[in-house]
Amino acid sequence: MANTDDFGFGTQIRKSPYFDATVRWGAKAFSVYNHMYIPRDFGDPEQNFWNLVNxxxxxxxxxxRQVEITGPDxxxxxxxxxxxxxxxLAVGQCKYILITxxxxxxxxxxxxxxxxENHFWISLAxxxxxLWAQGLAVHSGLNVTIREPDVSPLQLQGPKSGEVMKALFGDSIMDLRYYWLREIDLDGIPLIVSRTGWSSELGYELYLRDSSRGDELWEKIMAAGAPFDLKPGHTSSIRRIEGGMLSYHADMDINTNPxxxxxxRLINPDMEANFVGKAALQQIRSRPITRKQVGxxxxxxxxxxxNTTFWSLSKDGVSVGKVTSAVYSPRLKQNIALAMVSAHYAEIGAKFEVQxxxxxxxxxxxxxxxxxxxxxxTAAA
Incomplete structure (x- = not known):
């Protein structure tokens, strides 16, 4: 078993409340995301995929990390x-949003x-x-408090995740609807549970509200999941690309528009309410896009x-875009990818050379x- 000190970027990279548990359960490699360690390897990525989908x-x-927004405004x-x-957006509901x-x-x-009514979390990529939200608040004239709360999510994902949740919380959890949340206490451990996740499978996220209980929560879930063959794992690049799910910094960035x-469907430039980027998005909408994401x-x-770099795409010797996310799908038996290409070449059946x-x-x-x-x-009842 790896020693937890074997992974070291210095004290400026934070460890999650589950870090020791993940190492104990076989995490072999980590990367950094939002200035924190995230497990990226529990052995075989293909086996992790099959564990998820089966x-x-x-x-x-x-x-x-959560950005918490409270206050009268x-x-x-x-x-x-x-x-x-x-x-x-109702109290108790979740939405996938863009911040522009x-x-x-x-x-x-x-x-x-x-x-x-006046309490929101933004669960970040x-x-x-x-920092953006706190800066925006300074001259907004709005009465809000913006902070990072002591909240640490886990994802329980896969077709048997509902059975594990039922073992943990009882039958009542089964009526939690897709993209809704519930406040739950698990043997004194304070949680928010939502039926969401970054997997394209049926799944739940459990937001721990007391970081001192991380190890305990991890072990409780693994114990409840043992009869259902629950495995420790990591977010699956294979499954998320199969599902067309986007990864920030890879498939989009500050220079990408919706x-x-x-x-x-995620933007309404004509709504009465104001938002940052409203005038720009109205202008962008009024002219044809010059590039487009494709599969x-x-x-x-x-x-x-x-892929760990962007791969160049060309047509007749001219650069027309880049591959942003690529992987081999053992289920589809194909190499699949998301790419950003010139809109002129984005039609189904178009062929490119890729390096x-x-x-x-x-x-x-x-x-x-x-x-x-x-x-x-994901939307199944």
Whole structure:
């Protein structure tokens, strides 16, 4: 078993409340996300994928830091952060949102949770939105408090995750709807539980509200999941790319706008409420996009792992875009990828040359998501 001191970037990289537990349960490698360690390797990534899609896995995603917004003007301020219309967001509901800057560029694509009338959490992808929100509040004229609370999520994902949840919380948890949350106490451990997750599978997130109970919570879940073959795991690049799920800094960044990603449904530039980037997104909408995200199949031997650099795409010797996320799917028996390409070449069936680590080959534009395009798995009752 690895010693927890074997992983070291210095004290400036924080450890999650589950760090020791993940090492004890076999975590072999970590990377850094939101200035924290995140487990990236429990052995075989393909086996991790099969564990996820056939049974269930428990993932330490405490790196999904929360930005908490409270105060009399919390709802108005939260709307200021996002182009998604929040006027119908109920207490107890979650929404996938985008956070945009004044130019309409994407700063983050978090899950928003509404815990109370004037109480919100933004569950972050990898970027410093706490600083952005605090800076935006300074001259907003709105009465809000913005901080990072003591909250650390776990993801319990996979077709048997509901059975594990039932073992932990009883039958009543089964009526928790997709993208809704509930406050729950588990043997004195304070939690918010939501039916969300970054896996494209049925799943739940358990937001621990007391970091001193992390090891205890991890062990309780693993014990409850043992009869259902629950395994420790890590977020699966294979499954999330199959599902067309986006990864911030890879598939989008501050220079990407929502229209290029086909995320028009997440923005309402015409709503009465104000938000950062409103004028820019109205302008962007009024003219044709110049590039577009597409799905690709890449014709070569199975990729040995996800790409760690952007791969160049060309057409007739001219650069037309880049592969942002690529992986081999053992289920589909194909190399699949997400890419950003010139809109002129984004039609289904278009072919490009792609420079992979093993050499030059052909990539073909195909429909995405690559698996379960109607999202029937995640939304299943």
């Amino acid at each position: 049974c269930a896995i428990l993932c330490d995603v405490a790196v999904e 919390a709802a108005e301020f939260t709307q200021l952060l996002t182009p998604r219309d929040l006027s119908n 800057n004044a130019e309409g560029g994407i700063l983050n694509d978090p899950i928003l949770l509404r815990l109370g 990898d970027s410093d939105v706490l 229209y290029e990603l086909g995320l028009d 690709l199949q890449i014709a070569c031997a199975p990729l040995e792992g996800p 992979t680590p093993s050499g030059l080959t052909v990539a073909t534009v195909v429909e995405k998501p690559f698996f379960d395009p109607k999202k029937k798995i």
